[in-house]
Amino acid sequence: MEERTATMKKERMPLNGVDVPTLFATIDAVRQQPDLARFQFRASNRWVSGTHSQSRIETFAGAGAEHRHVTTVQFDADHPQVLVGLDQGPTPVEFLLVALASCLTAGIGNIAAARGIPLKEVESTITGNMDLRGVLGLSDEVRNGYENIRVEFKIKGDAPPEKLREVVEQSRARSAVFDIVTNGVPVEINVNAG
């Protein structure tokens, strides 16, 4: 078993679009110097009109430095017309579903590559159910957010189904957004009004 591990280490090579040797080198670097693991992600938001706002993602800090994304992106968010918005963009709760699906899928890409499993296809649909009596202030017994979220993955690759399922499970176990969404995070809000 140890010999096999040694052999696999020698064979580490890019797979599924993941630079596996650099990925492991990065993990080793952080193991040696834990401060490199400190990251701060950021977004800025500007109200446009009604429930419509624009968010920008531009810079972040991590691995001891400031970074700028290759491309600055801007997202419109709004409430849908049935909720008296103008539907100038997705609803905020839909961005949360994008965050969760894309985090799990990024993890699947990395983990499958690290395990030497060539992926052919990873697709998912994600749904969140909500009773709007919460946000509308019509019931104190109904929460504001999703009651539950369900993710359905379809995954194909050069490995037995059980190995593919293990990749998804490991991604879940190490997903930042899954942790945030299932366990919650303290949020501090400060207001400069005038």
Place this chain on the structure above:
Amino acid sequence: MEERTATMKKERMPLNGVDVPTLFATIDAVRQQPDLARFQFRASNRWVSGTHSQSRIETFAGAGAEHRHVTTVQFDADHPQVLVGLDQGPTPVEFLLVALASCLTAGIGNIAAARGIPLKEVESTITGNMDLRGVLGLSDEVRNGYENIRVEFKIKGDAPPEKLREVVEQSRARSAVFDIVTNGVPVEINVNAG
């Protein structure tokens, strides 16, 4: 006080881009028929390569019907280069920040309008701090997700600062994404592997 409330009801009119009469009519309709409050939001995701995936937001269900957004949007998400991605889009955890900022801001737009407060400007920056030793599997004492999130609002409008702060506070108290992110939601993951 009752008289004043009656007067204000008569004066309800569109403000800040919010169709206030329709907003209140919608709330009244849901009060009469609570089933209308049941919504399901959805996204689909497709792995592209490495940690890069594309998410689409297209349809949702609610108020007893199926709906299609005015525009179907597609979002690229990826890990940044310093984390061995190709930075083909924002990091999943950044989409989560967009979800939270845009939800709080949409609520501010609605609540200020409902209270007859003309808004001039609402801007926010949102930051999330994370120790990546969690997601990299280097420490079991470090969580995968954000340790904390901070939102800084700057709000201007035709009302005393205290009234503007109350609008932000009421938005927080009824925000779907704030509830999800601070309190957590059960997430079920199913895998079809083959």
